[in-house]
Amino acid sequence: MKSLFAKILLWFWCALVLTIVGSAFISALNVNQNDDEGSPVARLVTFQLEEARTAYELGGRPGLKSFLDTLHRVYDAEGVLTDESGRDLLSNEDRSNLIRHARRRALYEIFRADSTVARRSDDGRYWFFFIVPRARVGSWFLQPEHVFVMAAAVFFCYWLALYLTRPVRKLQKAVELFGHGDLSARAGATRQDELGDLARAFDRMAGRIQTLLTAERRLLLDISHELRSPLARLAVAIELARSGEEPDLALNRIQKEADRLNSLVGQLLQVTRAEGDPASLRREPVRLDQLVKQLVEDSSLEASSRHCQLRYEQREPVTLAGDAELLRRAVENVIRNAIRHAPPQSDVEVKLTRNNGRVVVDVRDHGPGVPEEALPRLFDPFYRVETDRNRTSGGIGLGLSIARRAIELHKGAIRARNARPGLEVELDLPVS
Numbered sequence: 001m002k003s004l005f006a007k008i009l010l011w012f013w014c015a016l017v018l019t020i021v022g023s024a025f026i027s028a029l030n031v032n033q034n035d036d037e038g039s040p041v042a043r044l045v046t047f048q049l050e051e052a053r054t055a056y057e058l059g060g061r062p063g064l065k066s067f068l069d070t071l072h073r074v075y076d077a078e079g080v081l082t083d084e085s086g087r088d089l090l091s092n093e094d095r096s097n098l099i100r101h102a103r104r105r106a107l108y109e110i111f112r113a114d115s116t117v118a119r120r121s122d123d124g125r126y127w128f129f130f131i132v133p134r135a136r137v138g139s140w141f142l143q144p145e146h147v148f149v150m151a152a153a154v155f156f157c158y159w160l161a162l163y164l165t166r167p168v169r170k171l172q173k174a175v176e177l178f179g180h181g182d183l184s185a186r187a188g189a190t191r192q193d194e195l196g197d198l199a200r201a202f203d204r205m206a207g208r209i210q211t212l213l214t215a216e217r218r219l220l221l222d223i224s225h226e227l228r229s230p231l232a233r234l235a236v237a238i239e240l241a242r243s244g245e246e247p248d249l250a251l252n253r254i255q256k257e258a259d260r261l262n263s264l265v266g267q268l269l270q271v272t273r274a275e276g277d278p279a280s281l282r283r284e285p286v287r288l289d290q291l292v293k294q295l296v297e298d299s300s301l302e303a304s305s306r307h308c309q310l311r312y313e314q315r316e317p318v319t320l321a322g323d324a325e326l327l328r329r330a331v332e333n334v335i336r337n338a339i340r341h342a343p344p345q346s347d348v349e350v351k352l353t354r355n356n357g358r359v360v361v362d363v364r365d366h367g368p369g370v371p372e373e374a375l376p377r378l379f380d381p382f383y384r385v386e387t388d389r390n391r392t393s394g395g396i397g398l399g400l401s402i403a404r405r406a407i408e409l410h411k412g413a414i415r416a417r418n419a420r421p422g423l424e425v426e427l428d429l430p431v432s
Contacts, residue, residue, distance in 0.1 A: 008164060012157035020150055045117045049128035052081045053121060056089055064090050080129040089126075098129050167195040171202060183210040234258070282323040288429070289318045292331055292352050292361060299335050307344035310335075313351045318359045320431050322410045327429075330406035330414075331361055333399035334425050338365040341423065354431065361427040369418040378416050379404040403427070 048071065055067040064081060068090065071079045081089050086096030102118035117130040170187055177185035186206060189199030237254045241247050296312040303310045338348045342365040351362040370378060379400045400414075407414045412429035 008161035009157055012160065013154050016150060016153045016157065042117070042119070045119045045128065045130045048079060048130060049081075049119045049121060049126065052079060052128055053126050056081060061090055075130075075132075077133070078129075078131040080131065082127045082129070084125055084127070086127065095129070099127055102127075102129070164195070167191060167199055171195075171199050174199075174202065174206075178206055183213060231261075234261075283321045284324065285319050286322050286324045286327060287317065287319055288327065288359060288361070289314050289316075289352055291324065291328055292350065295328065295332050295335055296350055299332070299339060302336065303339050303342075303348060306339060306342065308339065308342040308346050308348055310339075310348050310350060313349070315353060318352065318354050318431060320359065320410075320429055322429075323406075326406040326409065330403040330427065331363075333403040334361075334363045334414075334427065337399050338363050338423070338425070341365055341367040343367055357431055359429050359431050361429075362424060363427075364419050364422055364424040366419075366422040369421065369423050370416075372418065375416055375418070379414060400425075 052064060052067055056064040059066070068079045068081075071077070080095055080098065082095050082098070083089060086094060086099045088095045098116065098118065101116065117132070119128050119130075120126070121128075167187070167189055170189075174185045174187045183206070186203045187199035188203070189196040191199070234254060237251075241251060241254065293312060293314065296310050300310050335348070335350060342348050346366040348366075349362075349364045351360075353360050353362070400416075404414045407427055407429065410429055412427065415426045415428070417424055
């Protein structure tokens with residue numbers, strides 16, 4: 001028997017039967033205890049003793065025999081009346097062994113062929129023994145009501161076993177799915193007992209493993225996908241340098257692509273490391289207003305090269321707890337994305353506002369915006385709006401994805417909407 005459900009049900013049922021049957025038989029075997037004078041059976045045997053004594057003293061042996069025959073016919077049991085020494089007053093046999101058994105309650109009494117209830121008269125002259133065959137004891141103490149109680153108890157035992165094993169089966173199924181590669185499999189326990197704690201511990205472990213594996217796979221995918229274009233351009237620049245045609249231009253191109261590769265790998269590694277181990281995320285006071293202002297100043301040169309202008313608006317200082325480098329990369333990616341899509345002679349507006357314990361960094365360009373159906377996927381890795389695929393803006397489809405991951409690590413949210421004209425991106429963060 002390998003099923004825990006069947007084992008629990010069987011053991012509970014066996015314990016129940018043993019308890020009910022054992023209690024009934026123990027009650028039947030203990031009715032001849034001298035210290036149980038108040039029980040119904042003890043009172044009945046005491047009454048039979050007085051009746052047998054009266055029949056013997058008034059009618060002699062014939063009177064005693066008539067009473068005992070009536071007793072046997074009514075109760076299907078044997079009655080014996082002896083004197084104080086154990087001599088049977090009807091057959092004159094020596095029944096002193098019955099007195100000895102009544103005075104000492106041995107453990108082997110339960111294995112005897114019959115059950116005897118003994119009572120001694122108050123004056124000590126008589127002993128009366130009510131001998132019930134063992135086959136009749138069960139019918140006296142086991143009634144149809146006992147069977148009903150056992151059936152009801154088996155029903156509750158069934159539900160108890162089901163209650164105990166259901167979360168184990170659910171956890172087993174989740175473990176099997178997780179082991180076969182379904183990293184989203186969870187036990188989803190709502191119970192507050194030890195089994196619920198076990199299931200929640202598994203869910204936490206599974207979530208941690210899923211986060212680590214997802215971060216590792218994402219990092220490998222990001223790096224393998226995004227390094228191809230810069231490496232290809234590096235190869236072209238190297239060939240130009242070797243040919244001797246415009247070596248300075250080729251070396252500058254190599255330096256630019258190398259710097260870009262270094263920045264990209266740094267961003268990917270930092271975000272992936274924080275996602276894989278949230279405990280490693282630094283939590284230190286960050287002046288977000290100063291950080292955004294510095295990024296605007298640093299990006300002004302790139303905006304000028306594209307014939308657009310950055311405008312920064314700040315109302316009050318804002319300090320929050322977080323990783324300054326991750327926040328810098330997130331805001332910088334959003335600003336540079338806006339610059340790449342801003343039309344010439346237009347403004348890119350950057351605002352920082354604080355409201356109800358949260359701070360919002362709002363970045364808006366005045367470009368063509370994006371189709372409404374593309375907004376939900378704008379922050380997906382490698383996603384680029386179809387109309388941008390042939391643009392030479394330099395976008396690689398990863399900047400906004402890195403920004404979203406960095407903001408979400410800080411318990412924030414990032415949103416995009418069409419401002420007509422242009423695209424507006426909001427970075428919403430909690431303020432410490």
